[in-house]
Amino acid sequence: MNVEVTPLPGIGVRKDFSTRTGRRIGVVSQRDGHTELIVSKADDADACAASIPLTADEAGTLANLLGAPQLVAQLTEEHQDLPGISTKQLPIKPSGPFDGRTLGDTAMRTRTGVSVVAVARAGQVHPSPTPDFALTGGDLLVAVGTSEGLEAAAKILKYG
Amino acid sequence: MDHTALSLIELGAVFFVLGALGRLAGKIGLSPIPLYLLGGLCFGSGGLIPLTDIGGFTHLASEIGVVLLLLLLGLEYSAAELFTGLRRSWTAGLLDIVLNAAPGAAVALLLGWGPVGAMVMAGVTYISSSGIVAKVLGDLGRLGNRETPVVLSILVFEDLVMALYLPILTAVLGGVSLLGGLEAVGISLLVITVVLVIALKFGRYVSAAVDSPDREVFLLKVLGAALLVAGIASAMQVSAAVGAFLLGIAISGSTAENATHLLEPLRDLFAAVFFVVFGLNTNPASIPPVLGWAVVLAVVTTATKVGTGWWAARRQGIGKMGRARAGAALVARGEFSIVIAGLAVTAGAVTGELAALATAYVLLMAILGPTAARVVEPIARALQRKSATKTAPAEAN
Numbered sequence: 001m002n003v004e005v006t007p008l009p010g011i012g013v014r015k016d017f018s019t020r021t022g023r024r025i026g027v028v029s030q031r032d033g034h035t036e037l038i039v040s041k042a043d044d045a046d047a048c049a050a051s052i053p054l055t056a057d058e059a060g061t062l063a064n065l066l067g068a069p070q071l072v073a074q075l076t077e078e079h080q081d082l083p084g085i086s087t088k089q090l091p092i093k094p095s096g097p098f099d100g101r102t103l104g105d106t107a108m109r110t111r112t113g114v115s116v117v118a119v120a121r122a123g124q125v126h127p128s129p130t131p132d133f134a135l136t137g138g139d140l141l142v143a144v145g146t147s148e149g150l151e152a153a154a155k156i157l158k159y160g
Numbered sequence: 161m162d163h164t165a166l167s168l169i170e171l172g173a174v175f176f177v178l179g180a181l182g183r184l185a186g187k188i189g190l191s192p193i194p195l196y197l198l199g200g201l202c203f204g205s206g207g208l209i210p211l212t213d214i215g216g217f218t219h220l221a222s223e224i225g226v227v228l229l230l231l232l233l234g235l236e237y238s239a240a241e242l243f244t245g246l247r248r249s250w251t252a253g254l255l256d257i258v259l260n261a262a263p264g265a266a267v268a269l270l271l272g273w274g275p276v277g278a279m280v281m282a283g284v285t286y287i288s289s290s291g292i293v294a295k296v297l298g299d300l301g302r303l304g305n306r307e308t309p310v311v312l313s314i315l316v317f318e319d320l321v322m323a324l325y326l327p328i329l330t331a332v333l334g335g336v337s338l339l340g341g342l343e344a345v346g347i348s349l350l351v352i353t354v355v356l357v358i359a360l361k362f363g364r365y366v367s368a369a370v371d372s373p374d375r376e377v378f379l380l381k382v383l384g385a386a387l388l389v390a391g392i393a394s395a396m397q398v399s400a401a402v403g404a405f406l407l408g409i410a411i412s413g414s415t416a417e418n419a420t421h422l423l424e425p426l427r428d429l430f431a432a433v434f435f436v437v438f439g440l441n442t443n444p445a446s447i448p449p450v451l452g453w454a455v456v457l458a459v460v461t462t463a464t465k466v467g468t469g470w471w472a473a474r475r476q477g478i479g480k481m482g483r484a485r486a487g488a489a490l491v492a493r494g495e496f497s498i499v500i501a502g503l504a505v506t507a508g509a510v511t512g513e514l515a516a517l518a519t520a521y522v523l524l525m526a527i528l529g530p531t532a533a534r535v536v537e538p539i540a541r542a543l544q545r546k547s548a549t550k551t552a553p554a555e556a557n
Contacts, residue, residue: 006309009245009316010236010294014304028303031417038304046306046482 014038018045027059035059056122061138063123068140071118071125075144087142088150089120090157094137097160103141104131112152114145163213170211174203178432189299189534191292193494194526196432197519200439201447211440218437223400225434226499227390228427230401233290233319234408235416235423239359242409245316252310252472253317259464261286267453268514276332277514280504283325284518285461289494290315292526296533297489307473307482311489314472322496323352323402329500330399333507348398352406359410366407367415375422382411382419383426401499431495438502439519446516454520458528465490466532481540488536492529497522 006014008028016026016038024040034053041049054062068089075087092098098106108114119126119133120140126133135141143153178192181199185192203211237245246253264285265278273281293315302308324345331344358366370385372378386404393403411419469487478486501518504510 007241007244008303008309009241009312010290011298011303011312014309016304024304024306026304030303036303040304044479044481046479047485048301048304051301051304 016040037062057138060122064120064138064140067123067125068120068142071120071142075117075142079144084146085144086147086150087117087144088154090141090143090150090154092135092137092139092141092157096137096158098135098157099137101135102131103129103133103135106156108143108153108156111156112145112149114143114149114153116141116143118142167213167217170214171217174199174211174214174436175429175432178436182432190530191289191295191492191494191526192432193289193292193435193498194523196435197439197498197523200436201442201444201519202439203436204440204442204444218433218440221430222434222437222502224387225427225430225432226401226502227386227404228423229431229434229495229499231386231404231408232420232423232427234405235411235420237316237319237409238412238416239356239363239409242316242320242356243360245313246320249310249313249317249472252314252468252475253321255471256314256318256465256468257286257321259468260461263457263460263464267457267517271453271513271517273511273514276504277510279329279332280500280510280514281517283329283500284497284521285457285493287318287322287493287496287500288315288465288490289492289496289526289529290319292492292494292529293489296492296530300533302485302489305482305485307469307476307478307486307489310473310476310478311469311486314468314490319405323405324348326399326402326500326503327397329503330507331397333504333509334397335509344397347396348402351393351396351398352402355406355410359406359412363410363412366410367412370411370419371415378418379422382423399503401503434502435495435498438498438505438515441505442515442519443512446512447520450513450517451520454517454524457517457521458524461493461525462491462528462532480544481537484536484540485533488532491525491532493522493525494529497525 001017003015003017003026006016008014010031012028012030014026014028016024018024022045023042024038024045026038028036028038028051030036033056035056037050037052037054037059038048039050041047072087072089079085079087103116103119108116116129117127118141119129119135120142121136121138125142141157143150145153178196178199181195182192185195203209261282264281264283268274268278268281271277293311297303297308297311327348328345370378370381372381386407389403389407390400391403393406394400408416466484466487469485469490470483473483473486497518501515505512505515
């Protein structure tokens with residue numbers, strides 16, 4: 001994907017790309033740390049239909065929402081030849097039972113046989129997390145296992 | 161009542177009224193600058209309530225206001241940004257100078273203010289208010305628009321031109337000979353080049369010299385450095401404001417960001433005093449005679465700025481609506497027009513009428529600019545429809 005980076009002197013940087021439908025989507029990163037999601041108008045590609053200010057948390061969450069499913073889809077496709085194995089994204093709820101605790105604390109593998117292969121956080125993917133990986137609310141665990149195992153894992157993350 | 165008590169009361173009243181005016185400006189979505197000028201007109205000689213005991217403080221405070229205005233302007237840009245901005249926008253920048261300086265100069269010559277007056281008025285009508293423009297673009301959610309970089313690089317160009325123009329103006333206002341003027345220009349060109357090179361290569365060291373983790377120490381160091389540099393520049397006939405601007409450019413990175421945060425409230429305070437002092441020194445009675453010319457200049461220079469923006473945006477392949485937006489965004493004039501007029505009036509090299517014309521003009525443009533940026537889209541769309549209905553029957557024939 002061709003991301004266009006345009007300096008905005010005195011303000012910051014605009015990074016955007018054109019979608020297949022001709023709309024521009026991107027981000028304006030202001031020098032003072034503010035981030036705006038921008039979406040161009042349908043009838044005037046020069047102008048923005050929306051420019052939505054995002055906090056760091058909101059931007060990270062949006063990035064997870066967009067990025068994690070893609071990762072899961074990719075892994076699912078790779079596991080297609082292995083019957084009985086699927087991939088799922090499991091959220092860590094803010095102020096849930098594992099917010100602020102380590103991956104090891106979930107004892108996921110022992111209790112369900114499910115492997116956590118990656119953690120998506122703020123749009124970044126942390127692959128192969130170790131048991132001492134500290135989880136925070138908003139993280140998405142990318143987990144591989146049997147369907148029953150994954151269901152059990154989701155329950156553990158929800159109720160502890 | 162003793163003098164100090166009276167001064168404190170007057171100063172307090174002025175600040176309080178300015179605060180109320182600023183709030184009003186925020187409510188109706190305008191820049192507070194025209195209201196500050198109006199406030200100054202009310203409190204000054206010939207105004208509603210003349211205040212006379214705060215001259216000593218306000219004189220120095222308004223000088224500091226100009227230094228801080230330019231320092232923060234410099235802090236906004238890195239030297240690299242200035243160079244790329246210059247490379248990208250110099251043709252549009254030149255057109256901008258020709259189209260927008262000419263009306264001011266022409267009116268000054270028509271009114272018989274001579275070449276010095278012409279030079280001052282050229283600057284007044286040329287320079288857009290980067291403060292107002294940047295704020296309006298942010299408010300209207302246009303930072304992500306494609307024409308916005310075009311607008312911003314024209315602003316960068318204008319600010320750099322100011323760094324050249326102000327020292328020349330100071331020299332001319334000082335009444336130096338042609339040779340002396342050329343010398344001043346030479347010195348300022350040299351100083352500006354040296355500072356830009358230093359900023360580009362050794363900006364880190366300048367930043368490190370003023371940086372400090374302690375807020376208080378940092379504030380004192382930045383402010384001290386700014387006033388020192390401004391004073392030295394002023395003594396070298398390069399204009400205090402330009403010295404501060406160049407120091408701002410030399411400071412970069414996180415130091416610049418911290419300095420901006422720290423100095424913003426100070427700038428707002430002292431710059432407000434500067435606008436008030438300018439208003440104070442202008443007799444409201446002198447405005448009506450020049451109001452007609454101010455309106456003429458406002459109309460003409462609105463058209464020329466829109467033309468500049470349109471042309472610059474078209475060169476970057478922006479659509480018609482975006483070109484109109486770029487033009488309208490540039491219309492606002494404000495702080496620097498007043499800085500220029502202020503320099504001229506303080507030097508005593510121009511007539512009082514010029515201050516009155518500049519005040520009236522900035523009052524009009526500071527209101528017209530944000531309004532133009534807001535209404536440009538509906539107007540452009542209406543014009544497009546009109547031309548569409550006009551061509552449609554022609555096609556039918």
